[in-house]
Amino acid sequence: MNLPNWITLFRFVLIPVYAYLISQHMLYEALAVVIIAGLTDVLDGYIARKRQQITTIGIMLDPLADKLLMIAVIVSFLYLRFVPWEAALAIFIREIGMIIGAGIFHLRGYKTVPANVFGKLTTVLYYLVILLFFLQVDFAVPYLWCVIVLSYLTTIIYIFLQFRSIKELSESKRAS
Numbered sequence: 001m002n003l004p005n006w007i008t009l010f011r012f013v014l015i016p017v018y019a020y021l022i023s024q025h026m027l028y029e030a031l032a033v034v035i036i037a038g039l040t041d042v043l044d045g046y047i048a049r050k051r052q053q054i055t056t057i058g059i060m061l062d063p064l065a066d067k068l069l070m071i072a073v074i075v076s077f078l079y080l081r082f083v084p085w086e087a088a089l090a091i092f093i094r095e096i097g098m099i100i101g102a103g104i105f106h107l108r109g110y111k112t113v114p115a116n117v118f119g120k121l122t123t124v125l126y127y128l129v130i131l132l133f134f135l136q137v138d139f140a141v142p143y144l145w146c147v148i149v150l151s152y153l154t155t156i157i158y159i160f161l162q163f164r165s166i167k168e169l170s171e172s173k174r175a176s
Contacts, residue, residue: 001057002048002058003044003053004053004054004058005044005057008040008044008058009061010040011065012065014040015068015072017033018033018037019072022076027134028134030134031134034073034130034131035131038127041066041123044062045062056111059114060102060112063115064102067099070091073130082133083141084141087144087148091148094148094151094152097155098158105166110165112162113161116158116161118153118154119154121150122147122150122151125150126147128147129143129147
């Protein structure tokens with residue numbers, strides 16, 4: 001365990017804090033928790049790269065923290081009637097699919113491909129759309145659909161990179 005991994009674990013702690021605040025209709029406080037989670041996401045990645053402390057556990061935990069927070073936010077947005085159920089379902093399918101897929105790859109002994117620029121951009125855009133919903137901006141729902149489409153394109157790219165990584169690994173094992 002290193003500092004970036006501890007920061008990532010802190011994001012897991014923020015999820016029930018967020019859920020409690022939403023359940024108490026403390027929207028601005030809940031938004032503050034989401035912003036803190038977003039900032040710690042940036043911070044742990046920066047520290048890991050700067051100090052060369054990128055670890056396998058960090059590569060697994062960081063996106064898991066993002067996905068679980070996103071699921072918690074979308075569930076709360078359904079509860080608050082901010083988002084249509086179809087959008088929430090599209091997000092759930094992607095997020096849960098990514099969690100299960102990463103778990104399967106990990107259990108089979110494959111190294112998970114770290115997030116690429118598209119994945120990071122998608123995360124930033126999801127944080128922006130969350131902010132738009134909290135601020136009750138009129139175009140938040142259409143913007144959400146755009147981000148959902150981008151997230152599915154990003155997922156396709158990620159899956160391609162993951163399978164390419166597996167193919168290269170199996171070819172290098174055969175060559176040796």
